Each structure stands twice: as structure tokens, then as C-alpha cells.
Amino acid sequence: MGMGPSMGGGRGMVPGRSAVHGGIDPDKARLPKGLVRRVWREVAGPYRGQLVLLLFTITMSSALVVLPARLIQPIVDAISDGGSGAADTVTRFALLLVGIAVIGAGFSLWQRYLSARIGELLIYDLRRMLYDHVQRMPLAFFTRTRTGALISRLNNDVIGAQRALTGTFGTLAANVVQVVVAVGAMLAIEWRLTLLSLAVLPVFVLLAKQVGRRLQLLTRESMQLNADMNNVMTERFNVAGAQLVKLFGRADDEQATFGERARHVADIGIRSAIVGRVFFVLLGFVGALGTALVYLIGGRLALDGQLSPGDVVSFAALLGQAYQPLAALSNAPVEVLTALVSFDRVFEILDLRHPIADREGARTLTEPRGEVTFSGVSFAYPSAADSSLASLEQGWTAVLDATPGEEVLHEVSFAAAPGQTVALVGPSGAGKTTILNLVPRLYEVTSGAVRIDGLDVRDLTLSSVGAAVGVVSQDPHLFHDSIRANLRYARAAATDAEVEAACRAAQIHDVIAQLPDGYETVVGERGYRLSGGEKQRLAIARVLLKNPAIVVLDEATAHLDSESEAAVQLALRTALAGRTSLVIAHRLSTIVEADLILVIADGRIVQQGTHAELVGAEGIYADLARTQFRQPAPS
Ligand SMILES: Nc1ncnc2c1ncn2[C@@H]1O[C@H](COP(=O)(O)OP(=O)(O)OP(=O)(O)O)[C@@H](O)[C@H]1O
Ligand SMILES: [Mg+2]
Incomplete structure (x- = not known):
């Protein structure tokens, strides 16, 4: 129309x-x-x-x-x-x-x-x-x-x-x-x-x-x-x-x-x-x-x-x-x-504008290699008036605040070569999740640029960026539907064998097979019938089915029992193999294996390097390594 x-x-x-x-x-x-x-x-x-x-x-x-x-x-x-x-x-x-x-x-x-x-x-x-x-x-x-x-x-x-x-x-x-x-x-x-x-x-x-x-x-x-x-x-x-x-x-x-x-x-x-x-x-x-x-x-x-x-x-x-x-x-x-x-x-x-939409003549990213670069990225969350309607947000008496949010990222620059794992560490509120959200273009940078394979994400179609980037969040969402349907959401054409293979790789197949209805088991709204670790592995299986070149992952902070922890670790290893991955890491094992560690504090990269380089140097990283990183679960 x-x-x-x-x-x-x-x-x-x-x-x-x-x-x-x-x-x-x-x-x-x-x-x-x-x-x-x-x-x-x-x-x-x-x-x-x-x-x-x-x-x-x-x-x-x-x-x-x-x-x-x-x-x-x-x-x-x-x-x-x-x-x-x-x-x-x-x-x-x-x-x-x-x-x-x-x-x-x-x-x-x-x-x-x-x-x-x-x-x-x-x-x-x-x-x-x-x-x-x-x-x-x-x-x-x-x-x-x-x-x-x-x-x-x-x-x-x-x-x-x-x-x-x-x-x-x-x-x-x-x-x-x-x-x-x-x-x-x-x-x-x-x-x-x-x-x-x-x-x-x-x-x-x-x-x-x-x-x-x-x-x-x-x-x-x-x-x-x-x-x-x-x-x-x-x-x-x-x-x-x-x-x-x-x-x-x-x-x-x-x-x-x-x-x-x-x-x-x-x-x-x-x-x-x-x-x-x-x-x-x-x-x-x-x-x-x-x-x-x-x-x-x-x-x-x-x-x-x-x-x-x-x-x-x-x-x-x-x-x-x-x-x-x-x-x-x-x-x-x-x-x-x-x-x-x-x-x-x-x-x-x-009449609401779509501020994040395909730009005219946007290119489709085909067969991405998975190189991710941030160059001079600064970011402030959009103001209320810029992102919503008063009548939808607070009721009819409200006038929305038009002052833009404070800048939460300042001049963030780094590069992840295809296949590399980059670990983000840093105190709470430092801006780690915010950085990850910019990769699949959930938000638009205020200045600077996020590039995939050297192409600004703003010049690419949203659907091809979506296909290139797989996200596993801390608390993954599942629709109120069967496990199989939730997995197929990543790729509607996936065969049963492919679904099963992804679940085996994500260390979740055995759990599903033991459920009374197997893959047809309906998970409640937000998947509340599964444990935290199971849900994360299901989310990993979902990303595996999608088979993206880049994986963005917010490691669960909640403690898992050692068996789940080991399963998640193994699942991750499969999920990340051969893909570029940006991981907000809390486990020492993930961090130690990373090709590059970015230490984020107050919206800035304050230190970067490998574990071996950073652990010796004085700074936030050494403190964090002593106090915060979780040791691998004994197995
Ligand atoms: N949707 C939002 N709108 C406005 N400000 C936000 C929003 N999400 C996060 N912030 C702010 O941005 C800053 C960075 O938040 P972010 O979630 O990136 O931190 P984080 O490093 O992931 O922390 P944590 O380790 O606790 O998850 C914080 O000051 C936070 O208050
Ligand atoms: Mg976070």
C-alpha cells in the first residue's frame, strides 16, 4: 500500500x-x-x-x-x-x-x-x-x-x-x-x-x-x-x-x-x-x-x-x-x-522513523571472512525523545527527555582478524555489552565506524549483517514453542539431522534426548523449563545452525555446576572454532586461550594484549586476574 x-x-x-x-x-x-x-x-x-x-x-x-x-x-x-x-x-x-x-x-x-x-x-x-x-x-x-x-x-x-x-x-x-x-x-x-x-x-x-x-x-x-x-x-x-x-x-x-x-x-x-x-x-x-x-x-x-x-x-x-x-x-x-x-x-x-535501516544502495555481505574492526568508535545511547514516543513510554502526561545520553564508549579501536578470538574483560558497567551490541548493528555508533571485512556495517544490508553475526547472550531468549522450532528459527530449512548435529556439537543433544518429548518438548516463555547452562548450550546450537562467520558471546556470569560448566566450555570450543569471536569472558580458560584480550574500563580500552603479556604488567588486568576470573571447573 x-x-x-x-x-x-x-x-x-x-x-x-x-x-x-x-x-x-x-x-x-x-x-x-x-x-x-x-x-x-x-x-x-x-x-x-x-x-x-x-x-x-x-x-x-x-x-x-x-x-x-x-x-x-x-x-x-x-x-x-x-x-x-x-x-x-x-x-x-x-x-x-x-x-x-x-x-x-x-x-x-x-x-x-x-x-x-x-x-x-x-x-x-x-x-x-x-x-x-x-x-x-x-x-x-x-x-x-x-x-x-x-x-x-x-x-x-x-x-x-x-x-x-x-x-x-x-x-x-x-x-x-x-x-x-x-x-x-x-x-x-x-x-x-x-x-x-x-x-x-x-x-x-x-x-x-x-x-x-x-x-x-x-x-x-x-x-x-x-x-x-x-x-x-x-x-x-x-x-x-x-x-x-x-x-x-x-x-x-x-x-x-x-x-x-x-x-x-x-x-x-x-x-x-x-x-x-x-x-x-x-x-x-x-x-x-x-x-x-x-x-x-x-x-x-x-x-x-x-x-x-x-x-x-x-x-x-x-x-x-x-x-x-x-x-x-x-x-x-x-x-x-x-x-x-x-x-x-x-x-x-x-510515522516513526526507522533510524537503523538499510541505506540506499546498501551492499549485501556475501561469504564474509569475519574480520571485525572498530576504528575510533564513540557511542552514546540515544535519548528518549529520539527512540520512543511519550504516549508509549510513560503515559499521556509525559514529555520525553531530548538530551542525548552520556557517551559510554570513547574512541574504541581494535581489530579481530578472521578466526581470531578476542576476549573482553573489565569491571561491571565498563561498556563490554555495549561494544558487542554494535557489531550486529543493534545500535548505531555516534562517531567512528564498525567494519566487517573492511566494510562499514552501515553500508551493508541489515539482513546480511544479521546472517554474518551470531549472538549468544547471557540470558538467551527462547520462544514458547518446541525445541526444534526454536532451533530452526536460525535456519528454517535445516534438516532434522542438521539440528541434531548442531545439538551434539553444543553438548545439549543428550539432555534433549532424555526429555519425554525429545525435540518436540515445548520450552516455556523465555525457556524457563531449562536450566541456565542448558539454555546457553541451546543458544549455542542455534548459532551453530546459523553458521555465522562471526560469533559474539556474553559468557554467563552465574555459576554453573562443574558438569554444566565443562559442557558449556566444550560447546564453546566447537562453536568458536574457525570463526571470529568476540567474547565477554569471565572464565580464565576462555581468556587464556584468546588471541587478543581487551581490558575495558569506563568505556575505553585501557590495556590490550595476550594473557602472557598482560598478566605480567601492572594494571587492571593483573588485579582482575587475581580477584575475578573464575578458574576452570575441575573435571
Ligand atoms: N540501553 C541502555 N540505555 C542507556 N544506557 C545504557 C543502556 N545499556 C547500558 N547502558 C549504560 O552503558 C554503560 C555500559 O554498560 P554495559 O552494559 O555495556 O556494561 P558491561 O561492561 O556489559 O557491564 P556488565 O559486566 O555488568 O555486564 C553503563 O553505564 C550502563 O549504565
Ligand atoms: Mg554486560
Whole structure:
């Protein structure tokens, strides 16, 4: 549908601007200009033909709703006049009413079919677009965004947007048609009476303006409160969150927090309902006044013989048919705006730039040798305003901080030749993980360059960099799926034999084979049914299947029992053989075997060399070697 990353000139991620969208400051709650045009052009595109057809069915069925009111006149007049043809006339019109009902029902069904079809497909389109756009956001976005708020966008707002298009605009069209047909019929009966009964119109409009704005604000706020509530759930209802709640015995507090969020949702629901109802009660009252006026004046005209009794009854019925849609229409600007809030919130996400994306003409890295060089790399984590949206991060009151993060890496330079092992050591918070994250381009350097085979990673396609670099993190993530499916995630085409071979090499095959369902065993969310060491070996097997030229590895800091430790060591030896590897090492054995050791402190390389060179020299390395490195497990 042509809604690529470049669409709309990238409205998001501009400091201050995002805060406006998340906020509900009445003066700023206005929707962006051209929103409707954008919806029509970019979202409604493939459905324009069907939307026109929908409009036709709406027109027909709405006209057929009004028509019976007009037919009251000949029937009532025939009854009050009596005479020879009266019985025939009554029968004829009664049959006509049945006919109209049947045709009206047909159009109504057709209309429903069309609106359901357009609506559901629209939801499908928007969900797919949002999903794809979000999954291509850089890691920084996910470290900041509240998952619940994001999921709420993909659910509630998408449905809201669909309602806007098929519901709100459909109702709008139906109301316009009803008003036009009813007022036309009224004019045909008595034009002065028509003008008189429409004199109450300005009151409708005035009321609508008053209430409209308020209702729109309430809707936006309600969407945001719903997102807050969802977020509490998504954060707590996963293994890590649930474990935290239990370990700290916070169930009662959690209940209170959730209760408070849910209560806000309930309160705003009540407020919206009351505001909406007050509006309709007032409108109903105004409508009743108009009807009374028709009987008062129309009745006199009938007594003077200027109108027939049928005219008066028919006119009153038509007026009823006109007031109801008029009431709805006077509220239309509000409803349209409210409905468009959802579109705005959907576009807000689609407009987020993808700061880490393939550059134009990006090259594909084929058959990488696996040389990794850092030249003068400095790095600061992106600011909040640069990586997220206020409404996704903190809720609707927030304004995101635009000050860039402090620089955490300064002028880091080193080179790893193909097949070499580079060990990174240094105190906690020194920047080791940050350095590793720059290799697969999870983040973008602030200055300097990261190169693979001499090519800047920013000039390569993301997918080929991804294929060249395999990552084993400290706490590897597994999807809630079978072990086999988790392994195949690395290479969908891998045969069972290849999967098994990788697991043997990673020293995990025997463990898997002993599980009741073997490779079909489902590992829970985050793989919590496996031990830490088993999970790391599974992650190593996954990387082996991918067969990358470069492996990046964050050694587990948690103590493994000596058997697991030995297994992990052996697995690593296989995994790293013949590949360039960057390893954050805690085990002396890994460090001693490394071709190059980088000692990192405060975001700088303070020492580098081999173990033999460094252990003799005074410095951080010698201290670390004495106090921190774990000796190989006795075997
Ligand atoms: N996502 C992030 N956003 C902002 N700052 C971060 C982020 N991740 C890490 N930092 C900061 O960057 C610095 C380096 O962190 P890093 O995780 O690279 O340290 P490390 O050497 O891996 O430490 P450890 O040995 O404890 O894992 C720290 O000051 C940390 O607070
Ligand atoms: Mg780390």
C-alpha cells in the first residue's frame, strides 16, 4: 500500500511533537491537518470501489426507512375521507409498505455485509502494517516502550480506526440521506411548517459544539488509560514479572496498583457515558418541542382546511424521522474527530522513523571472512525523545527527555582478524555489552565506524549483517514453542539431522534426548523449563545452525555446576572454532586461550594484549586476574 518507512516525512521522534500527541492539553488536542485526506489516500485506497457501493446501499436503505412516514398521508386521508375507493387504497398502500420493508431488509443486509468486509480487511491491513513497522524499530525503541501500550495500539486503536471508517462514516451517510429525504418530503407537504420546525436547528449545533470537544478528549484519555492498564498486565503476566512479584511478596500491592488503573478506566467510561447522555437528553427535549410545535400549528392549518389530517400526521412522523438523524449529525464533527483519534494514533506509530535501516544502495555481505574492526568508535545511547514516543513510554502526561545520553564508549579501536578470538574483560558497567551490541548493528555508533571485512556495517544490508553475526547472550531468549522450532528459527530449512548435529556439537543433544518429548518438548516463555547452562548450550546450537562467520558471546556470569560448566566450555570450543569471536569472558580458560584480550574500563580500552603479556604488567588486568576470573571447573 505504499506505506513504507519514508511515508509522511517522519513525523514521530521529534522532541516535543510526540508529547503533544500523547497529551490531552485541550488547546493542542486538535488533529493534524490533512488527516482525512491521508486516511482516504493511504488506508481506504484498495476499498474505494467497495466504499462507494457501501454508500449506495446506505442511501437506499436509509431512504426506505423514511418512505413509510410519507405513506401515512394517503392512508389516513383515505380513512378519514371514506368513499368507495378507500378500502382499495388502504389495501394497496398496506401492501406497498410490506414491499418497502422487504426491499429495505435486502439493502440493509447487503450494507452490513459490505461494511463488515471492508471493516475486517481494514483491521487486517492496519495490523499487518503496524506489526511490520514496529518489528523493524531499533532495539532502543523496545528498551523504552511499554509493551502493553504498544499492544493496545495494535488492538484497540486499530479497531477504533476501523469503526471510524465503516461505522462513523456509514452512520454519517445514513443520517444525511435520512435528513434529506425526510426534509424533502416535509417541504412537499408544507414549506412554511418545515422552516418553522427546523428553526430549532441552531440549538442542536450549539449543544454539539459544547459537548463535542469534551467527548473527544475523554476518548483519547480513555485509550491511554486502557493502555496503562494493559501494560500492568503484560509486565506482570510473564515468567520474569510474575517471579519478581512472588519473590518480593507484592501480590497485594500489585492488586492495588492494578485496581487503581482499572478504576481509572471505569471512571472515565462513566464520565463519557454521562456526557454523551446529557447531550442526547437535551437534544431529545429540543426535538419534543419541535414536534409539539408541528401539532400546534399544523393542527390549526388542518382545521382551517389548508392541510389534510393525513398531511399533519405524516408531517409529524417525518419530523421524527428527521430529528433523530439531525441530532446525530449535529454531533457528527465530534464523532468524526473522535474516530479519527484512532487513525491519528495508528499513524503516529507508522510515522516513526526507522533510524537503523538499510541505506540506499546498501551492499549485501556475501561469504564474509569475519574480520571485525572498530576504528575510533564513540557511542552514546540515544535519548528518549529520539527512540520512543511519550504516549508509549510513560503515559499521556509525559514529555520525553531530548538530551542525548552520556557517551559510554570513547574512541574504541581494535581489530579481530578472521578466526581470531578476542576476549573482553573489565569491571561491571565498563561498556563490554555495549561494544558487542554494535557489531550486529543493534545500535548505531555516534562517531567512528564498525567494519566487517573492511566494510562499514552501515553500508551493508541489515539482513546480511544479521546472517554474518551470531549472538549468544547471557540470558538467551527462547520462544514458547518446541525445541526444534526454536532451533530452526536460525535456519528454517535445516534438516532434522542438521539440528541434531548442531545439538551434539553444543553438548545439549543428550539432555534433549532424555526429555519425554525429545525435540518436540515445548520450552516455556523465555525457556524457563531449562536450566541456565542448558539454555546457553541451546543458544549455542542455534548459532551453530546459523553458521555465522562471526560469533559474539556474553559468557554467563552465574555459576554453573562443574558438569554444566565443562559442557558449556566444550560447546564453546566447537562453536568458536574457525570463526571470529568476540567474547565477554569471565572464565580464565576462555581468556587464556584468546588471541587478543581487551581490558575495558569506563568505556575505553585501557590495556590490550595476550594473557602472557598482560598478566605480567601492572594494571587492571593483573588485579582482575587475581580477584575475578573464575578458574576452570575441575573435571
Ligand atoms: N540501553 C541502555 N540505555 C542507556 N544506557 C545504557 C543502556 N545499556 C547500558 N547502558 C549504560 O552503558 C554503560 C555500559 O554498560 P554495559 O552494559 O555495556 O556494561 P558491561 O561492561 O556489559 O557491564 P556488565 O559486566 O555488568 O555486564 C553503563 O553505564 C550502563 O549504565
Ligand atoms: Mg554486560
